[in-house]
Amino acid sequence: MTGLTHLALSSVIYRRGKFPVPVLLAAGFAAHFFLDRIPHFELGLWLNVLPGVAGGGAIFYLARRDDDPLLPAAALIGLLPDGLVQTGVWPWFDRFHAFCHFRGKGSPLLLVLEFVLTAGCFFILWRGKKGA
C-alpha cells in the first residue's frame, strides 16, 4: 500500500474511533499490517514520496483547522512500520512485516481501489474534528 493510504487510514482510526487515544494510536499502527496484507500494486519508495508529502500537508492543514495536534502523530504512526523497515534496525521486525505483507504482484488497476479507499478516508477526515 502507499504511504498515503497508511497515513489516511490511521488518521481516520484516531479521529473516528471511540476508544482511548493510546488504544486508537496502537490500532493505527496495527492497521498497517492488515492494509499491507490486502492485494495491491506496489509503487515503490520514491513514487510514494509525492502523494505522501501532499497527504501529510493535508493532515497538517486539518490538524490546524480542527485544533487537533495529535492528528499528525496518528498519521505518522500508520507509516511507522515502513519507516522501521527502512532503517533495518530490528531484523525480527522486518521479518514480521514481510510475513504480513502481500506477496503477489498486484494489478496496477488495484491502485484505483486504493485511491477510492484513501479518498474516502480524506472525505471522513475533512468532515470534522475528533468526537464531532
Ligand SMILES: [Zn+2]
Ligand atoms: Zn508496510
